[in-house]
Amino acid sequence: MPRQDKTAIAASLASATCSLLGTPAATPVQAQEEPGWDLNTALLYYGENDDRVQDVSLNLQAIRNFVDDRLLTLGLAVDTLTGATPSGAIPFDGPQTFTRPSARSTYTTPPNTIPLDDSFLDTRVAVNASWQQPLGRLYSIGAGLSASNEYDYMHMGANLKLSRDFNKRNTTVSAGLAIAMDDLSPVGGAPIPLSQMLGEDDRSNKTGDQSKDVFDVVVGLTQVINRNLLVQANYSYSNSSGYLNDPYKILSVVDGTSGDPVPAAPVPGEDFPSHLYLYENRPDERTKHSAYGQAKYYLSGKVLDVSYRYMTDDWEIDSHTIDARLRWPMGDRSYLEPHLRYYTQTAADFYRISLVDGEPLPSYASADYRLGEFDAVTVGMKYGWKLASGHEMSVRLEYYMQDGDAPPGQVIGNQALQELYPDLDAIIAQFSYRFGW
Amino acid sequence: MHKYMSRIGLLVVIAFTAGCSSLGVEPWERDVLAKEEMQLVTDPVEAGIDDHIYFSKEASSGGRGFGGGGCGCN
Numbered sequence: 023m024p025r026q027d028k029t030a031i032a033a034s035l036a037s038a039t040c041s042l043l044g045t046p047a048a049t050p051v052q053a054q055e056e057p058g059w060d061l062n063t064a065l066l067y068y069g070e071n072d073d074r075v076q077d078v079s080l081n082l083q084a085i086r087n088f089v090d091d092r093l094l095t096l097g098l099a100v101d102t103l104t105g106a107t108p109s110g111a112i113p114f115d116g117p118q119t120f121t122r123p124s125a126r127s128t129y130t131t132p133p134n135t136i137p138l139d140d141s142f143l144d145t146r147v148a149v150n151a152s153w154q155q156p157l158g159r160l161y162s163i164g165a166g167l168s169a170s171n172e173y174d175y176m177h178m179g180a181n182l183k184l185s186r187d188f189n190k191r192n193t194t195v196s197a198g199l200a201i202a203m204d205d206l207s208p209v210g211g212a213p214i215p216l217s218q219m220l221g222e223d224d225r226s227n228k229t230g231d232q233s234k235d236v237f238d239v240v241v242g243l244t245q246v247i248n249r250n251l252l253v254q255a256n257y258s259y260s261n262s263s264g265y266l267n268d269p270y271k272i273l274s275v276v277d278g279t280s281g282d283p284v285p286a287a288p289v290p291g292e293d294f295p296s297h298l299y300l301y302e303n304r305p306d307e308r309t310k311h312s313a314y315g316q317a318k319y320y321l322s323g324k325v326l327d328v329s330y331r332y333m334t335d336d337w338e339i340d341s342h343t344i345d346a347r348l349r350w351p352m353g354d355r356s357y358l359e360p361h362l363r364y365y366t367q368t369a370a371d372f373y374r375i376s377l378v379d380g381e382p383l384p385s386y387a388s389a390d391y392r393l394g395e396f397d398a399v400t401v402g403m404k405y406g407w408k409l410a411s412g413h414e415m416s417v418r419l420e421y422y423m424q425d426g427d428a429p430p431g432q433v434i435g436n437q438a439l440q441e442l443y444p445d446l447d448a449i450i451a452q453f454s455y456r457f458g459w
Numbered sequence: 460m461h462k463y464m465s466r467i468g469l470l471v472v473i474a475f476t477a478g479c480s481s482l483g484v485e486p487w488e489r490d491v492l493a494k495e496e497m498q499l500v501t502d503p504v505e506a507g508i509d510d511h512i513y514f515s516k517e518a519s520s521g522g523r524g525f526g527g528g529g530c531g532c533n
């Protein structure tokens with residue numbers, strides 16, 4: 023064969039190979055990689071009544087889809103918190119003076135109002151990253167890391183999830199593990215449990231930093247029932263150990279007959295609390311068990327999402343949560359979604375309205391309203407719409423109400439005239455924007 | 460005791476998966492289930508925000524996923 027022909031054949035072979043490997047191959051790769059990054063952003067305002075906690079929060083989540091269903095998720099949340107929070111002390115018919123957690127100054131609350139500690143101010147930054155990918159044909163594995171930082175708190179966590187599909191992928195069984203290692207550096211130091219609140223500049227009852235560990239296990243089953251119905255059932259176990267106190271919460275020490283706070287002995291030349299208050303103490307271990315069920319039902323364009331959770335723990339707290347959402351399409355591009363949530367919990371066995379002067383101190387005691395018995399209702403509405411560009415927006419407005427009562431057997435004397443449980447009303451307003459990039 | 464519990468757990472899983480095998484759809488019947496609004500969590504950012512709010516204000520957490528937390532919420 024002449025040399026010229028050989029060159030021509032080589033050139034045409036090369037060009038054929040290129041056209042085989044090059045152009046046609048590029049198209050499916052591009053198609054699989056679309057849409058690249060999926061970005062979810064949300065701006066949240068959370069505001070409580072009576073100038074209690076106000077939070078403005080910016081949230082970003084970026085999901086990158088790689089070929090073969092491999093998924094990278096990155097998240098960022100920044101919260102700016104201000105406002106006051108109930109200290110745990112009870113109201114009575116007179117003013118009360120407290121030392122701030124920093125011990126640098128004192129503050130006084132008016133008669134007949136639930137004492138709020140207004141020294142609450144914080145910025146929280148939280149980040150997380152996770153990777154998920156198939157493992158063989160039927161398994162999927164995921165691993166993630168999380169961290170958050172506040173002025174007085176630092177969290178580091180890691181998690182691992184494994185799932186397997188059965189029955190033509192109509193059944194998925196999953197299991198996950200998560201560990202968290204958190205460090206607390208309370209403002210002014212962590213108080214010695216059940217020690218008395220001291221005067222300004224007196225930190226003799228404060229200790230150094232504290233820590234807690236949390237270990238979580240979740241096992242779950244997801245099942246497709248038919249073309250329009252999907253259900254999920256989970257069991258979770260959670261164990262927390264270490265410092266589980268809220269270092270800023272206190273209890274009033276009261277007179278056994280009148281129920282009024284016992285005045286503190288004055289310290290000459292010093293600003294000091296007006297009455298006797300003790301810092302709370304909780305057990306250093308807590309084990310929770312939860313059962314969770316969720317159903318998603320599609321009914322001629324509308325989607326009903328209902329879930330229920332039962333939780334029980336060794337602090338004797340039992341809770342029930344029912345959550346329902348109905349996504350109602352309005353034309354092709356928008357929807358309305360009403361939301362209703364009901365929550366109820368029993369009190370922790372060491373929850374106390376106050377401690378009685380002269381009686382022996384219990385090992386554990388807390389007046390934190392979140393450990394009391396209460397019901398809560400959330401009602402909300404969300405409106406979402408899709409722009410011509412394919413970007414999605416939504417606005418959500420919700421109202422959250424907590425309604426609790428002091429345990430009747432614990433109310434002493436004049437306490438019956440006071441509102442002892444700090445009911446909570448809060449507004450949740452959110453704007454979300456989602457787009458591909 | 461632990462061995463006993465894990466055996467029961469395994470039996471429950473087997474029973475579920477066997478019982479579930481008669482339920483479900485064929486791969487070509489997944490048009491509705493594939494819709495974004497039919498995913499168990501439709502808006503993960505919103506779900507994260509809600510978990511954080513309720514974790515901060517109530518004594519329960521988790522259920523759908525891990526317990527959440529990682530804050531010194533007052």
